[in-house]
Amino acid sequence: MIRIPTISQRTFDAIFGYIYTGLAVNLSLLLANAPLAAALLLTRDPLASWPFLLLLSPTIAPALTAAFASFRTLADGSAAPFAAFWRGWLRTFRPAGIVGGALAALAIVVALDLVWLAGTAYGALLAPILLTVLAAALATGLTVLVGIAERPDANLATVARASLYPAVRNAPLSLLSLAALITAAAAVLAQPVLGALLAVSPLLYLAYANTKVTLARTGLPAEGRPGDKSLLGHQVKAGNHAHEPAIDAPLPWLDRAGGASVPA
Numbered sequence: 001m002i003r004i005p006t007i008s009q010r011t012f013d014a015i016f017g018y019i020y021t022g023l024a025v026n027l028s029l030l031l032a033n034a035p036l037a038a039a040l041l042l043t044r045d046p047l048a049s050w051p052f053l054l055l056l057s058p059t060i061a062p063a064l065t066a067a068f069a070s071f072r073t074l075a076d077g078s079a080a081p082f083a084a085f086w087r088g089w090l091r092t093f094r095p096a097g098i099v100g101g102a103l104a105a106l107a108i109v110v111a112l113d114l115v116w117l118a119g120t121a122y123g124a125l126l127a128p129i130l131l132t133v134l135a136a137a138l139a140t141g142l143t144v145l146v147g148i149a150e151r152p153d154a155n156l157a158t159v160a161r162a163s164l165y166p167a168v169r170n171a172p173l174s175l176l177s178l179a180a181l182i183t184a185a186a187a188v189l190a191q192p193v194l195g196a197l198l199a200v201s202p203l204l205y206l207a208y209a210n211t212k213v214t215l216a217r218t219g220l221p222a223e224g225r226p227g228d229k230s231l232l233g234h235q236v237k238a239g240n241h242a243h244e245p246a247i248d249a250p251l252p253w254l255d256r257a258g259g260a261s262v263p264a
Contacts, residue, residue, distance in 0.1 A: 021074045022201035024081035025067045030196055032063035032089060040192045047189070054108050061100025061145060064204065065092045068149035071208050092148050095156040099148075103141045110134045139174035140167040142181065146211040163215075170214045177207040 030037050036056040043049045069088025070081045110130045117123035143163040147154065167174045184203040187195035 017074060021070060021081040022205075023197070025070050025085060025201045025204070026197050028070075028082060028085040028089075029063050029067060029200060032066065032085075033059050035059070037192070037196065040188065050111065051108070054104055054111070057104045057107075058097060058100040061103065061141070062089055062093045062096040064142075065089070065096040065145045065149045067201070067204050068146050068208050069152075071205055072149060088149060088152070091152045095148050095152075096145055098156065099141050099144050099160075103137060106137055107134060135175075135178060136168065138181070139178050140164050142177055142207060143167045143174070143211050143214055146208060147215055150212070150215065166214045173210040173214055177210040180204070180207040180210075 036059060039053060039056055040046055046053060066085045066089035070084040073084040113130055114127055117126055140163055144160050147159040147163055180203040184200045187199040
């Protein structure tokens with residue numbers, strides 16, 4: 001007799017939680033980016049209208065940070081993704097908006113430079129450099145947004161300074177996360193409704209999980225005082241501000257970034 005495998009209630013609840021959170025995050029992202037979503041639906045050729053779409057893009061960063069906050073509550077066992085999303089959106093709107101505005105401004109400058117350099121003798125030389133700078137900025141910006149979602153009480157300047165080196169040091173994970181974001185954007189551009197409702201949240205979760213691994217190697221505390229928790233919730237001890245669990249190698253530049261130190 002062939003035994004049919006059974007699924008435990010705990011496994012079923014976990015699967016349902018992931019599916020429900022994904023759908024809730026997708027719907028919340030549409031609402032948080034309503035002007036941009038409407039522009040994508042009304043525009044016949046989004047690529048031809050990229051300057052207008054870039055002007056509406058600063059709302060993406062706060063929405064992404066709110067989505068990461070929902071993913072964080074899912075890992076904690078919560079089943080209220082809508083509440084987690086909008087609570088995270090309200091708490092992190094200002095710092096995430098600053099990051100999003102800076103990235104949008106950089107993207108506009110790079111895009112205009114690429115248009116101006118197209119067909120010139122300097123285009124083949126400068127275009128890869130500009131694209132590399134933009135990719136590094138986007139990867140660092142993603143790391144900052146995940147850090148803001150993990151610790152909304154942390155200082156934005158401290159998180160930004162401490163996110164630069166880990167994003168570059170863990171380049172494979174950063175590139176994979178960036179590829180996930182680009183794939184999500186491509187899905188939305190190709191099929192705005194289906195892409196936004198089905199494809200975005202799994203790809204965002206991949207980017208979130210990879211970036212969280214990157215941040216786990218920083219041990220960055222919110223204020224650097226004994227008793228504070230690190231960016232991912234590890235306790236800061238008195239005296240040498242060591243973190244548990246210990247990181248595999250010292251990162252002295254974090255001392256300059258936010259007062260954190262790592263045990264030798």
